[in-house]
Amino acid sequence: MVVVWLAVLGVIFGSFVNALVWRIHEQAQLADKKGKVAAKRRQELSIIKGRSMCPHCGHELAAKDLVPVLSWLWLRGKCRYCGTKIPDSPLVELFTGLLFALSYISWPQTLQGAELATFAAWLAIVVGFTALIVYDLRWYLLPDRLVFPLTGLAALQVFVVAVWRQSGEEVWMSVLGAAVIFGLFWLLFQISKGAWIGGGDVKLAVTLGLLAGTPFRALTLIFFASLIGTLVSLPQLLNGKNGLTQRIPFGPPLILAAIIVVLYGTPIADWYQHLVLPS
Ligand SMILES: [Zn+2]
Structure with a gap:
């Protein structure tokens, strides 16, 4: 039963992601503008105070227009x-x-005490991750305003679990994991002058590494991200001409890989150990 409620909660937060992504992008466009009109627009676009509106005509949306999925089906994705x-x-x-549902089913820790709090923090991270995926797919960018709060959440999660289990080792392993991904991405960024990897990916690396939790899991994350990235770009590569000119954002594969490693990292590590050291 909990899983159904969580799925519904996730759908509602997904609706919030749609609005959040659009608002952050609109605000970014306004960033350099001055004057009364821009100030008023800024207020309308406030993530907390602003009312929901149609991005095209600016009409305020009523509750019946905001029911996740159902409103879209009813209006066929158009403004009423x-x-x-x-x-x-x-x-x-x-x-x-x-x-949300998968996270509950596959959550690797217990749901008691501080670990319940880390589960809640993880759901918040999932919301931020979804927003980053949508933003990167639309505008080829991972905005700081989404990346940095996630880094904070991930760091807090590591810290809380360490205090709860009275173990400093996990903190160091997470920091090492972050150093592995950040170091590698930073190097790739420097060598290619930003051609192979985006600056946003380098900043996101810290969050990914902290979530991965160990250097081995960090490397697993990079492996899965490359695998997903290759699979996604394969049809384009095979299509010929436009194949290589079309930019493919690396953010979504990285985030999907992070979700895989957080939820299934332990079975993956066990399987790998079995492979290397057969008993
Ligand atoms: Zn409209």
Whole structure:
């Protein structure tokens, strides 16, 4: 039963992700503008205080327009007032719901005491991750305003678990994990002058490494991210001409790999050990 509620909660947060991503992007466009009009617009776009509105005509949306997935199906993805297609996708809502449910089913720790708090923090991280995926797919960018709060959450999670288990070793292993991914990405960024890997990916690396928890898991994360990235770009590569000119953001594969490693890192590590040291 809990899993159903969590899935529904995830769908609702997915709806929030759609609005969040659009607002952060609009605010970024406004960043350099001055004057009254920009100030008013800024207020309308406030993530906490602003009302939901159509991105095209600016009409305020009523509660019936905001029911996740169902409103989209009913209105076929168009604004009720101006008829323009709205970029918000119900896929984002369903994806977040699925991740919430999967996280509950596959959560590697207990759900007691401080570990319940880390589960809640993980769900918040999942919401941020989904927003980053959508942002990167649309605008080829991982905005600091999403990346840095996630780094804070991941660091807090590591710290809380360490205090709860009275073990400093886990903190050092997580920091080492972060150093492995950050170091590698930073090097790739420097060598290629930003051609192979984006600056946003380098900043995100710290969060990914902290979540991975150990250097081995950090390397596993990079392996899965490369695998997913290759699989996703394969159809384009095989298609010929435009294959290599089309940019493929690396953020989404990295984030999917992080989710895999957080939820399934232990069985993966066990399997690998079995492979290397057969008993
Ligand atoms: Zn509209």
